[in-house]
Amino acid sequence: MPVQINGICDARFSVVREVFEEQFEKNHEVGAAIAFSLGGVPVIDLWGGHVNKDQTRPWQRDTLVNTYSTTQGMTALCAH
Secondary structure, eight states, X not given: OOOOEEEEEOGXXXXXXXXXXXXXXXXXXXXXXXXXXXXXXXXXXXXXXXXXXXXXXBOOTTOOOOOOSHHHHHXXXXXX
């Protein structure tokens, strides 16, 4: 059963939506979201799938997730 993808994606970035959808179809992603702004204007804001593996809770636009090691890249950039 195809996963419902919600949100917006500017036509210029349609390949991003295609890759996002593929993650559910080919790589068995359970749930995910992605968002980008260009010049302060949202151009991609997509979400889909489920919060849990049992697929009883759909992913929402405001679903909170844990992030890990997000500062390591920025720290390395600043150090260089």
